[in-house]
Amino acid sequence: MAIIEGKVVVIMGASSGIGEATTKKLAEEGARLVIAARREDRLKALAQSLPNAEISYLVADVSNKEEVQAVIDLAIGKYGRVDVLFNNAGVMPTAPLSESRFDEWRQMLDINIMGVLNGIAAVLPVMKKQQSGHIISTDSIAGHVVYPGSAVYCGTKFAVRAIMEGLRQEERENNLRSTIISPGAVDTELYLTSKDLETQEWLKNNQSTEGFGLKSSDIADAIAYAISTPETVAVSEIMIRPTKQMI
Numbered sequence: 148m149a150i151i152e153g154k155v156v157v158i159m160g161a162s163s164g165i166g167e168a169t170t171k172k173l174a175e176e177g178a179r180l181v182i183a184a185r186r187e188d189r190l191k192a193l194a195q196s197l198p199n200a201e202i203s204y205l206v207a208d209v210s211n212k213e214e215v216q217a218v219i220d221l222a223i224g225k226y227g228r229v230d231v232l233f234n235n236a237g238v239m240p241t242a243p244l245s246e247s248r249f250d251e252w253r254q255m256l257d258i259n260i261m262g263v264l265n266g267i268a269a270v271l272p273v274m275k276k277q278q279s280g281h282i283i284s285t286d287s288i289a290g291h292v293v294y295p296g297s298a299v300y301c302g303t304k305f306a307v308r309a310i311m312e313g314l315r316q317e318e319r320e321n322n323l324r325s326t327i328i329s330p331g332a333v334d335t336e337l338y339l340t341s342k343d344l345e346t347q348e349w350l351k352n353n354q355s356t357e358g359f360g361l362k363s364s365d366i367a368d369a370i371a372y373a374i375s376t377p378e379t380v381a382v383s384e385i386m387i388r389p390t391k392q393m394i
Contacts, residue, residue: 151177156374158170159215159233159266165333168362168366170182171364205218209266212268212269219269219270229274229277230280232282235285239297255303259303259307260307263284263307271323282311286311286327286329287300288331290327324378327383328366328370331392333362333366365387372385373385
């Protein structure tokens with residue numbers, strides 16, 4: 148099995164939840180980290196909480212391709228390479244299509260889909276030149292199953308699944324690997340991106356570990372596993388649900 152120690156890993160959406168847990172996990176494993184998110188105070192606090200880690204941070208909105216490029220440029224400037232990019236940022240406002248929430252639809256398209264594409268576009272030339280690299284994106288069980296009230300969210304996650312499979316097929320000869328992580332309910336702040344208070348409360352109660360949700364660290368462990376496999380092994384997809392989850 149390959150090792151994580153010394154790998155240069157860029158994590159987008161690192162300020163909370165799965166991104167934060169993955170930062171901590173990979174720091175323990177000795178990765179050299181460049182983390183990014185919109186909230187500078189959270190990034191700073193996370194970096195300071197890991198005094199023994201090799202870690203840099205930069206504020207970036209994944210829907211802004213120039214800001215995403217700046218994060219990759221920071222990693223290249225510091226280390227000369229990027230071994231892993233983890234596209235993790237996402238939002239999940241939920242509502243029936245009949246409510247015509249155009250602003251929320253656009254937000255999901257910009258962050259959940261364009262955010263992933265911006266990351267891929269920024270790092271792909273680097274990884275192709277290296278003839279090695281691993282791109283990981285957070286998908287969702289919603290990228291495999293559609294359910295009422297989340298048609299657009301599910302659509303964005305189906306899109307990520309298709310994009311990442313296309314990436315695998317197009318870049319396999321360049322020795323590049325792609326992985327999607329598809330979690331079920333996880334105890335994160337994602338529920339806050341829903342504007343419907345009733346839905347928000349339901350998600351908060353059920354996705355928490357007091358309900359049936361997974362811990363963010365459970366997902367971080369899966370990501371660490373995917374990264375740690377040899378370059379000859381492509382873990383294309385990991386689906387990880389709470390045992391008690393129905394969907």
